[in-house]
Amino acid sequence: MKHPYPAKTFLLVIMLFFFRGTNYSQVVINExxxxxxxxxxxxxxxxxxxxxxxxxxxxxVNLNGxxxxxxxxxxxxxxxxxxxxxxxxxxxxxxxxxxxxGGGFYHTNFKLTQTQNEQVIFTNSGGQILDSMTIRPxxxxxxxxxxxDGASNWGVFANPSPGSNNAGAWLEYAGKPTMxxxxxxxxxxxxxxxx
Numbered sequence: 001m002k003h004p005y006p007a008k009t010f011l012l013v014i015m016l017f018f019f020r021g022t023n024y025s026q027v028v029i030n031e032x033x034x035x036x037x038x039x040x041x042x043x044x045x046x047x048x049x050x051x052x053x054x055x056x057x058x059x060x061v062n063l064n065g066x067x068x069x070x071x072x073x074x075x076x077x078x079x080x081x082x083x084x085x086x087x088x089x090x091x092x093x094x095x096x097x098x099x100x101x102g103g104g105f106y107h108t109n110f111k112l113t114q115t116q117n118e119q120v121i122f123t124n125s126g127g128q129i130l131d132s133m134t135i136r137p138x139x140x141x142x143x144x145x146x147x148x149d150g151a152s153n154w155g156v157f158a159n160p161s162p163g164s165n166n167a168g169a170w171l172e173y174a175g176k177p178t179m180x181x182x183x184x185x186x187x188x189x190x191x192x193x194x195x
Contacts, residue, residue, distance in 0.1 A: 027061050027085060029131045030054035031145030032120050033160055034095075034112035039141045040162050042094045043105040049095040049112040051120055052162050055085040056150040065125040068093060070110045072132070075123045078108040090163050114138070145169065 031052040033039065042048050051068060055061050062084050069077035082101050085091040092106070099109035112118060114137040121132040133154065138144060143160035147153045147169045155169030180193050 026057035027053055027055050027063065027122070027130070028146070028150055029120055029122050029133055030090065030149055031143050031157070031160065031162065031166060032095075032112065032133070032135075033138070033141075033143035033162070034114045034135055035138050035140050035142055036160075037140045039143075039160050040092075042096060042107070043103060044096075044098070046096065048107075050162055051093045051095055051108075051112075052145070053085060053091045053093070053122065054146075054149050055087060055089050055091075058087050060084050060086050060089075063091070067121075067123040067125075067127075068095075068108055069121040069123065070095070070112055070118045070135075072119055072121065072129075075121050075129055076127055077110055077121075080106070092163050139173075 029051065032050065034049050036047045036049055038047055040047070040050065053063075063080045064083065066080045067076040067078060068080065069075045071077060078099070080093075083091060083106060094105065094107045095110060095112045096107045097109060097111045098107035100107045112120070112135060114135055118135045119132050120135060122130050124130055133144070136144065138156060141160070143157045143162075144154060145157055145160075145166050147155045147166065149166050155171055156173060157166065157169055159168060161167065177194050180195075181190060
């Protein structure tokens with residue numbers, strides 16, 4: 001028996017494949033630094049905060065009309081223009097507050113702050129948040145990123161890798177040690193434990 005709607009079924013299959021192939025969620029925030037003191041220079045000779053996007057897919061993605069932000073209340077803060085991210089490639093954005101694009105350099109209209117509970121947010125042209133991460137403090141020249149490119153787990157990098165593959169992540173900084181007994185004066189020798 002013939003299928004009553006062969007052309008419609010074929011068209012539906014083609015449309016599903018097409019929309020699946022243009023899914024921009026294949027681009028993720030891969031690494032960022034809000035403590036770039038001497039890691040990577042921008043085209044103005046400055047050490048600015050930076051955000052790295054990574055394309056997990058096998059085809060390039062045109063990011064024109066997508067957005068980066070540092071605030072959930074304004075996820076469409078800075079529109080990306082003139083940017084295509086290669087297949088399995090990286091694209092670096094300087095969070096310098098300069099709001100300029102040129103010569104392969106992208107500068108957002110905002111900076112990153114470690115102490116204001118800010119976020120790094122990647123949004124599509126319709127305002128849908130595709131990826132986000134809350135900024136947590138790092139030491140100078142350290143970054144936070146996915147343990148390996150595109151992975152779900154995040155870690156800390158003492159040796160950031162803007163524009164190249166993530167490797168050598170720490171799970172997190174060590175916690176503040178606990179001393180027992182606490183600080184003070186004691187009349188005789190004491191045994192101190194630290195954990």
